[in-house]
Amino acid sequence: MKNWYIWILILVCSSCLSNPTTEKKQGSRSHIINIHDKITEIKIDSILLSGSTRAFIMNNYLIIADYKPEDKLIHIFDKATFKYLTSTTYTGQGPGEITIMGNIGINENRNEFYVSDHGQFKIFTYNMDSVIANPFYMPQVKLNIDKGIFPDRYQYLNDTLSIAVAIKPTGNSSFEQYTARLNLTTGKISPMPYEHPNIEKRRICVAASSQQKEYIECYQNRDLMTIGGLDGKLKWNIYGPEWNKDNHDRKYYFGGVLICGDKIVALYSGKNYYDKDYRPSKIILFKTNGDYIETLDTGYIINDFCYDKTKNRIIMALDGDMQYAYFDFSNIKQVDK
Amino acid sequence: MNKKIIRVIAVIAIALTASWNIKQSKSEPNKMSNLAMANVEALAGGEDEMCPNGCMENGSGCLCHYWFPTYKEA
Numbered sequence: 438m439k440n441w442y443i444w445i446l447i448l449v450c451s452s453c454l455s456n457p458t459t460e461k462k463q464g465s466r467s468h469i470i471n472i473h474d475k476i477t478e479i480k481i482d483s484i485l486l487s488g489s490t491r492a493f494i495m496n497n498y499l500i501i502a503d504y505k506p507e508d509k510l511i512h513i514f515d516k517a518t519f520k521y522l523t524s525t526t527y528t529g530q531g532p533g534e535i536t537i538m539g540n541i542g543i544n545e546n547r548n549e550f551y552v553s554d555h556g557q558f559k560i561f562t563y564n565m566d567s568v569i570a571n572p573f574y575m576p577q578v579k580l581n582i583d584k585g586i587f588p589d590r591y592q593y594l595n596d597t598l599s600i601a602v603a604i605k606p607t608g609n610s611s612f613e614q615y616t617a618r619l620n621l622t623t624g625k626i627s628p629m630p631y632e633h634p635n636i637e638k639r640r641i642c643v644a645a646s647s648q649q650k651e652y653i654e655c656y657q658n659r660d661l662m663t664i665g666g667l668d669g670k671l672k673w674n675i676y677g678p679e680w681n682k683d684n685h686d687r688k689y690y691f692g693g694v695l696i697c698g699d700k701i702v703a704l705y706s707g708k709n710y711y712d713k714d715y716r717p718s719k720i721i722l723f724k725t726n727g728d729y730i731e732t733l734d735t736g737y738i739i740n741d742f743c744y745d746k747t748k749n750r751i752i753m754a755l756d757g758d759m760q761y762a763y764f765d766f767s768n769i770k771q772v773d774k
Numbered sequence: 775m776n777k778k779i780i781r782v783i784a785v786i787a788i789a790l791t792a793s794w795n796i797k798q799s800k801s802e803p804n805k806m807s808n809l810a811m812a813n814v815e816a817l818a819g820g821e822d823e824m825c826p827n828g829c830m831e832n833g834s835g836c837l838c839h840y841w842f843p844t845y846k847e848a
């Protein structure tokens with residue numbers, strides 16, 4: 438007992454060590470900017486799109502994947518003028534057809550995109566120049582998908598590294614999700630070593646950047662964003678204002694995430710998962726270390742989004758009368774915190 | 775004698791049919807059956823007893839035998 442002060446010192450030091458700087462709590466995200474008037478509609482008159490589409494940018498093109506198509510599945514537009522160029526691929530099981538279309542991976546260096554087929558358990562390679570030149574273009578098989586654990590959405594970084602949401606079925610309808618490293622040459626999927634210890638059911642979306650050397654994992658069912666290095670090591674856990682609420686399994690938080698230059702751009706809802714309009718209408722901007730910048734309130738329900746880095750522009754697939762729209766970051770006054 | 779020949783032909787025909795079927799199933803191991811293909815929407819709609827909860831429209835992914843990337847877990 439004589440050296441009690443030493444024990445106190447050890448206790449204080451250990452508590453400092455057990456509260457590392459990886460944990461960041463954001464009690465309020467209250468800098469909200471209404472950008473409804475800064476959103477411009479993209480009029481798509483040449484083809485009929487369903488209400489279930491996703492958008493991707495590849496070099497000079499905007500790719501729209503239609504998951505309930507009237508005709509073909511994949512449509513190509515000029516990304517600067519939004520002029521319609523061509524469409525490719527029918528639904529089906531025959532040669533050149535896709536049964537259940539999944540993610541589209543973008544390889545800008547090779548001018549190729551990769552379309553997952555969850556019915557045929559394959560990923561197909563499409564060469565953009567050939568798709569535009571040849572209306573009867575037949576894609577090549579790039580990879581067979583393993584039924585035991587397979588990639589859903591992923592971001593292509595290079596031939597041996599993509600950051601993916603991996604799906605591991607545990608029954609006919611039950612599954613687990615992981616953030617994983619995907620090798621598109623071999624098909625190997627390696628879940629990231631870090632998993633948040635307090636979450637049992639993970640429903641996530643991911644983004645990654647070679648430039649920032651990090652991946653982002655956002656939770657749909659928790660107000661949490663995890664930022665890690667591409668080596669899989671945790672950098673920060675960013676806890677939102679609703680992290681501690683008990684009703685989180687009924688709530689829907691992050692609906693998608695992108696890394697746009699030096700910013701993390703995340704779709705955020707905070708609404709009840711079982712409501713009809715549960716999808717996000719807000720976009721939260723963070724620095725790449727997770728620090729909050731501001732919230733952009735679009736006033737539209739956003740199904741999906743992508744980033745055009747040459748125009749510094751976000752293109753959105755919306756749920757409503759306006760199907761596609763965009764806004765330019767340069768038109769939005771940002772707070773430099 | 776005729777009966778014997780008919781029996782031999784029948785055995786050969788059955789063997790050929792069986793081997794052709796095996797070859798077909800090996801050559802396309804991942805292809806959905808026509809029945810499964812026809813039932814894709816029904817499976818996703820929760821009309822399959824093996825997948826009772828089914829999947830709802832407008833989501834970020836749902837498993838019902840197959841992965842449906844734009845459906846929502848019920």
